[in-house]
Amino acid sequence: MLTIWGRLNSHNVKKVAWFADEIGLPYIRHDVGGKFGMDDAYLAKNPNALIPTIEDGDLILWESNAILRYLAARYAPQMWPADPAGRAQGDKWMDWQFAFADAQRDAFLQLVRTAPDQRNAQVIAQSAEASGKAMLILDRALAKQPWLSGVDFGVADVPMGVYAHTYFTLDMARPDLPHLRGWYDRLCGRPGYAKSVMIPLT
Structure with a gap:
C-alpha cells in the first residue's frame, strides 16, 4: 500500500492525497512537518526536510509533482496523455x-x-x-x-x-x-x- 508522509494542511501533500483519492489508490498517510516535526527516520527518506515523501514498495520518492507523474504513469495512465x-x-x-x-x-x-x-x-x-x-x-x-x-x-x-x-x-x-x-x-x-x-x- 502507498504511504504518504506529510501533514494535510500542506499544499504539496494535498496534491498527492487528492490524486490518490482521485484514482482510487489506497494509501496510509502519516503527519510529518510543521507542528509534527521530522525525526531522523524521516530525514533519512527525504534529506531536504520537506514534505511530502511517498513510499511505494521499495520506492522512496519526494517532490510533489514528480510524485504525481509517477502515480499517473504507474496507476492511472489515462490521467496523463501518452x-x-x-x-x-x-x-x-x-x-x-x-x-x-x-x-x-x-x-x-x-x-x-x-x-x-x-x-x-x-x-x-x-x-x-x-x-x-x-x-x-x-x-x-x-x-x-x-x-x-x-x-x-x-x-x-x-x-x-x-x-x-x-x-x-x-x-x-x-x-x-x-x-x-x-x-x-x-x-x-x-x-x-x-x-x-x-x-x-x-
Missing part, C-alpha cells in the same frame, strides 16, 4: 504552479498564519495583485479548453487545483475571471477534491 506533445501541454501547468505559489505565498502567510493585528495590508495587496495577474493567464487558457489537461480532467489539473482553492478562499481582492471560476467549480464537484483539498486553511 502523446508527448499532449503530455507536455499539461506538464507546463504543473511547472508553472511553482511561480504561482511564489505570487500567492505572502497573502497566504499574512491571512492564514499571521495574527490579525500583525498583518501588513500592503503585503497582502501586492500578493493579491500578483496572484490575480497570474490567474489571468490561466483564465485565458481555460477559455479554450475545460481542463488544464485538455478535454478531460487529468494529472495536470492537480497542482494548480490545490492552489485555486486557496486563491478563492483567501479574503483578498480578486479579478472576475469566469473561465477560472468555472474550472474551480468543476473541481469542487469532485469527491476527492472535497475530501483532501477543501479543508480549512491553517
Whole structure:
C-alpha cells in the first residue's frame, strides 16, 4: 500500500492525497512537518526536510509533482496523455504552479498564519495583485479548453487545483475571471477534491 508522509494542511501533500483519492489508490498517510516535526527516520527518506515523501514498495520518492507523474504513469495512465506533445501541454501547468505559489505565498502567510493585528495590508495587496495577474493567464487558457489537461480532467489539473482553492478562499481582492471560476467549480464537484483539498486553511 502507498504511504504518504506529510501533514494535510500542506499544499504539496494535498496534491498527492487528492490524486490518490482521485484514482482510487489506497494509501496510509502519516503527519510529518510543521507542528509534527521530522525525526531522523524521516530525514533519512527525504534529506531536504520537506514534505511530502511517498513510499511505494521499495520506492522512496519526494517532490510533489514528480510524485504525481509517477502515480499517473504507474496507476492511472489515462490521467496523463501518452502523446508527448499532449503530455507536455499539461506538464507546463504543473511547472508553472511553482511561480504561482511564489505570487500567492505572502497573502497566504499574512491571512492564514499571521495574527490579525500583525498583518501588513500592503503585503497582502501586492500578493493579491500578483496572484490575480497570474490567474489571468490561466483564465485565458481555460477559455479554450475545460481542463488544464485538455478535454478531460487529468494529472495536470492537480497542482494548480490545490492552489485555486486557496486563491478563492483567501479574503483578498480578486479579478472576475469566469473561465477560472468555472474550472474551480468543476473541481469542487469532485469527491476527492472535497475530501483532501477543501479543508480549512491553517
